Amino acid sequence: MRRVRYYEYGDPDVLTVEEADIPAPGPGEVLIRTEAIGANYVDTQMRRGPAALSVFRRPLPGKVTGDVVGTVEAVGPGGDPGRVGQRVAALTEDAFADHAVADAQWLAPVPAGLDPGMASMLPMGAPVALRALRTGRLAEGETVLIHSAAGGIGHLAVQLAGLLGAGTVIATVGSPAKADFVRSLGADVAVDYSAADWPDRVRAAAPRGVDVVLDSVGGEVLRRSLDVLAPFGRAVVYGVAAGELLDVPVTGLFGLKTVAGFSLLAWRAAAPERARAEMTELAGHASAGRLRTAVHATFPLTEAPAVHRLFEERTHLGRILVLP
Numbered sequence: 001m002r003r004v005r006y007y008e009y010g011d012p013d014v015l016t017v018e019e020a021d022i023p024a025p026g027p028g029e030v031l032i033r034t035e036a037i038g039a040n041y042v043d044t045q046m047r048r049g050p051a052a053l054s055v056f057r058r059p060l061p062g063k064v065t066g067d068v069v070g071t072v073e074a075v076g077p078g079g080d081p082g083r084v085g086q087r088v089a090a091l092t093e094d095a096f097a098d099h100a101v102a103d104a105q106w107l108a109p110v111p112a113g114l115d116p117g118m119a120s121m122l123p124m125g126a127p128v129a130l131r132a133l134r135t136g137r138l139a140e141g142e143t144v145l146i147h148s149a150a151g152g153i154g155h156l157a158v159q160l161a162g163l164l165g166a167g168t169v170i171a172t173v174g175s176p177a178k179a180d181f182v183r184s185l186g187a188d189v190a191v192d193y194s195a196a197d198w199p200d201r202v203r204a205a206a207p208r209g210v211d212v213v214l215d216s217v218g219g220e221v222l223r224r225s226l227d228v229l230a231p232f233g234r235a236v237v238y239g240v241a242a243g244e245l246l247d248v249p250v251t252g253l254f255g256l257k258t259v260a261g262f263s264l265l266a267w268r269a270a271a272p273e274r275a276r277a278e279m280t281e282l283a284g285h286a287s288a289g290r291l292r293t294a295v296h297a298t299f300p301l302t303e304a305p306a307v308h309r310l311f312e313e314r315t316h317l318g319r320i321l322v323l324p
Contacts, residue, residue, distance in 0.1 A: 002324070003097035004304045006062040009049025012308035015064070015096075017301060023094075023101045025076035030083055030104045036298075037095050037322040038067035038120030039307045041151070042239070047308065064304070066095030066322070067120040068102065069110065079104055091123040091264075096304055098324045106268065108279050111287035117295035117319050118286050121156060125319075126282040126291065127275065128238060128264050129157035132214050133164055135262050136236040140165030142211035145202060145228065147193065147221060150178035152293075153238075155185055155318050157214055159291055162186040170205050172198060174314060181294070181317045193221065202228045209233055216240075226252040226259070238262040294318030 001022050006014040025031045043065055046058045069089045075081060087110045090102035108122035138144055144161045148154045149171030161169045171182040172193035179190035189205040191198050202210065209230025215222050216239030225235055226249070237259065248259050268275045285291040296316040299307050301324045310316055 001098035002301055003094065004064050004301065006047055006064075007060055009047065009060070009062075012044075012047070012305035012312070014047065015304040015308065017304065020097070022099045025074055025079070025101050027076050027078055028104050029076040029101050030072045030079065030088075030107065031074040032068055032070040032088065032090065032092075032100050032102055033073045034068055034095075034098055034100055034324045035070040035087075036116035036120055037069070037301075037324070038117075038125070038152070039311070039320045039322055040065055040067070040124075041311050044308050044311050063094040064096040065091070065093055067123050067125065068092050068095050068100045069116050069119045070100070072107075073099070075104065083107075087119075089119045089122045096301060096322060098301070105272075106276075106279075109283045111283055114283075114286055117321060118291070118293045120319065120321065121152070121293050122279060122283055122286065124264060125153045125293075126156050126160075126286070127267075127278055128262070129153050129214075130160050130278055130282060131264070131267055131275075132236045132238050132262050133157060133160055133212070135260050136212035136214065136234045138164050138166060138212045141167040143168040143170065143206045143209075143230075144212040144214065145170045145172070145206075145210040145225065146187075146214045147172045147217050147225070149173055149182045149187060149190075150317050151216075152319050153216065154214075155182065155294060156291065158182055158185045158187050160285075163285065163290060168206060170202055170210065172202075178317060199224050199228050206230075212236070214238070222259075223249065223252070226257060229255075229257045231256040233257050235259045236262055295321055297321070298323050300324070 072083045072086045089108040092100045092102045110119045144166045150173045169187045170189045171187035191201045213225045213235040218240035298321045
């Protein structure tokens with residue numbers, strides 16, 4: 001089979017397609033024949049190695065993560081043979097390949113007829129978006145500010161905020177095209193976060209402040225987000241795409257504000273049954289058409305560097321798919 005690895009850190013061209021044996025699933029694992037792979041931005045930071053923050057480093061040779069959609073071809077020792085032939089989706093560490101091994105307990109159910117783009121969001125993107133909103137305790141009628149709202153997770157968070165009853169959804173984006181995109185998904189207001197006065201624009205839309213902030217950027221964006229929180233407002237941090245770790249200023253919280261962190265892996269470890277129930281819940285939303293994803297571009301496996309270049313251009317809307 002073919003797979004993508006990198007043997008040095010650097011620009012996207014370090015991603016290399018190579019031949020390898022089809023892996024064998026171990027106990028508690030399944031082997032998936034890959035139909036499509038949802039690419040993840042975080043891998044561009046891991047690929048840079050020491051040039052990025054330590055939180056993004058991974059040892060060489062580097063593997064590329066992703067959300068694999070495909071068919072179960074084999075189960076590991078002691079596994080359920082009834083899974084063979086099922087169409088599933090899973091977040092895997094070595095995803096850019098013709099076959100992938102995945103943890104059997106975290107296979108996302110893929111409803112019949114669901115397109116690969118939406119299916120690829122069920123293992124990671126949609127669960128992160130939903131649980132980040134719930135970690136922020138978003139209540140009906142409240143105002144939510146969603147950063148990077150045109151991205152893979154952000155554009156789902158916009159839709160889910162509406163499904164959870166948000167009164168006003170404010171989305172930050174980086175271009176007019178992205179503003180149109182998020183408004184088409186249900187955002188009430190789109191704000192250009194590249195403008196220095198973006199917090200003022202948020203305050204104009206929510207004069208009393210926002211109740212919940214979803215932030216995957218970190219750094220200065222998080223610091224300024226605290227300023228636009230209303231009393232009793234909650235910020236949820238689930239990424240640091242800016243590559244800048246920030247000590248949360250305690251004095252910024254004295255106005256009855258809170259900051260919470262969210263990690264999908266931590267959530268799965270702490271509340272596995274609830275995490276699995278939310279995956280099923282999200283599959284139901286997708287099957288009913290209440291939740292949809294936009295596929296900005298598709299690439300063959302052999303063009304893996306082009307995937308990372310597109311991520312780094314910051315021009316994509318929604319999901320980027322790799323098709324073996």
